[in-house]
Amino acid sequence: MPYERDFAPIPEPLPAWRGRLGQYWKLVRGDRPIGWLLLLWPTWWALWLAAGGLPPWGPLVVFTLGVWLTRSAGCVINDYADRWLDPNVERTKSRPLATGAVSGREALAVFAVLMLFAFGLVLTTNRLTVLLSFAGVFLAASYPYLKRYTHLPQVYLGMAFGWGIPMAFAAVQGHVPALAWLLYVANIFWATAYDTWYAMVDRDDDLRMGAKSTAILFGDMDLVAQGVLYACMFVALALVGRQAQLGAYYWYGLGAALLLVLWEFFRARHRDRDGCFRAFLHNHWVGMAVFAGIAASVMVKA
Numbered sequence: 184m185p186y187e188r189d190f191a192p193i194p195e196p197l198p199a200w201r202g203r204l205g206q207y208w209k210l211v212r213g214d215r216p217i218g219w220l221l222l223l224w225p226t227w228w229a230l231w232l233a234a235g236g237l238p239p240w241g242p243l244v245v246f247t248l249g250v251w252l253t254r255s256a257g258c259v260i261n262d263y264a265d266r267w268l269d270p271n272v273e274r275t276k277s278r279p280l281a282t283g284a285v286s287g288r289e290a291l292a293v294f295a296v297l298m299l300f301a302f303g304l305v306l307t308t309n310r311l312t313v314l315l316s317f318a319g320v321f322l323a324a325s326y327p328y329l330k331r332y333t334h335l336p337q338v339y340l341g342m343a344f345g346w347g348i349p350m351a352f353a354a355v356q357g358h359v360p361a362l363a364w365l366l367y368v369a370n371i372f373w374a375t376a377y378d379t380w381y382a383m384v385d386r387d388d389d390l391r392m393g394a395k396s397t398a399i400l401f402g403d404m405d406l407v408a409q410g411v412l413y414a415c416m417f418v419a420l421a422l423v424g425r426q427a428q429l430g431a432y433y434w435y436g437l438g439a440a441l442l443l444v445l446w447e448f449f450r451a452r453h454r455d456r457d458g459c460f461r462a463f464l465h466n467h468w469v470g471m472a473v474f475a476g477i478a479a480s481v482m483v484k485a
Contacts, residue, residue: 206279207293210262211255217464218258221377222344223250224470225370228477229351229363232427236481242354245304246347252304256297257323257343263290264327272388311353319346330389334400337382341374362426369419373466376412379405380447380463384456406448413444420473429480436476440469 212218226246230238237243262269262280269281279285298320305316322343329336345367352363375397382389382398383405389396401408417437424433447462 206284207289210259210279210285210290210293211297212258213255217467219251219254220467221374221470222254222347223247224467224474225345225366225373226250226347226351227474228370229348229366230355231474231478231481232362232366232423233352233355234481235484238351238355242308242351245307246351246354249301249304250347252297252301253319253323253347256294256301257326259290259294259297260324261327263287263294265330268330268389268392268394271392272385274385274388305350308354309357311357311359312350315346315350315353315359319343319350322346330394330396332395334395334397336395337375337378337397338371340378341371344374345370362423365419365426366423369416369423372412372416372419373469376409376416377463377466377469379409379412380451380459380466383451383454383459384463405454406452409448417441424480427481428484429477430483432479432483433476436472436474436479439476440472443469443472 208214230243230246234242262278265275266280266287269275269278275281280287280290302316302320305313322339326336326339326343329339333339348367348370349359349363352359379397379401382396385394386396386398388394389399397408398405417440420437423429424437443465447465450465451458451462
């Protein structure tokens with residue numbers, strides 16, 4: 184028939200509760216696992232080094248789940264703190280808090296629930312680990328506010344993202360040796376570097392809105408500064424390998440990580456948004472390479 188048309192069926196609307204959960208899932212970045220992985224790898228570095236091989240199942244489960252919970256909580260409190268900024272930044276303007284799909288009160292409730300679950304996990308460990316967790320909560324909750332007052336929020340992010348390192352050593356060994364703090368310093372350099380790639384994506388928007396970052400601080404010297412940060416990271420990791428007497432597999436892992444970082448510089452050499460964002464995402468593989476080197480080396484020694 185000449186007047187017949189094919190009409191696609193109209194999908195049924197999602198139940199209200201499913202739509203709400205979907206917004207909460209976006210709020211905690213459940214659809215973007217990169218942040219969880221960047222937090223997971225240094226925590227696993229510490230667990231395997233502290234245990235001298237495969238860590239006990241208890242700490243492994245507690246810290247793996249804890250990483251997801253604390254990273255999710257950090258994303259929520261970050262978006263809450265950036266309610267004034269995110270609607271004006273191209274990359275973040277569609278986030279649930281920025282669009283108004285989730286209220287500030289709801290976000291704080293989600294943050295509290297996530298942190299309570301994380302604290303419940305920590306309570307299954309020893310006293311020192313529980314005490315260290317309070318410093319971790321402070322770092323995670325205060326980090327998002329630094330971009331208003333200092334150009335170094337990326338350094339503070341490294342402190343917050345790496346706090347699982349001393350906690351992991353405390354949980355496995357009952358104390359925090361010098362090796363743990365050396366690994367912690369290496370992670371601060373690494374996190375500062377990869378989050379600077381991230382900040383370079385938003386640099387124009389941040390300048391317009393008055394936010395601060397290392398990308399703005401470094402200016403035209405950003406690639407040079409990135410080179411220094413990554414060099415300091417590799418020096419610190421080399422000292423970790425020497426102090427822990429790690430074998431050849433560790434150095435192979437560091438070599439692979441170095442090649443991956445060189446690719447990042449090639450990808451972001453023009454400082455375009457896509458290139459810098461790809462360089463940021465690529466650090467997941469850097470963390471994995473270092474972990475593979477640590478795990479292989481300590482397992483062979485064991």
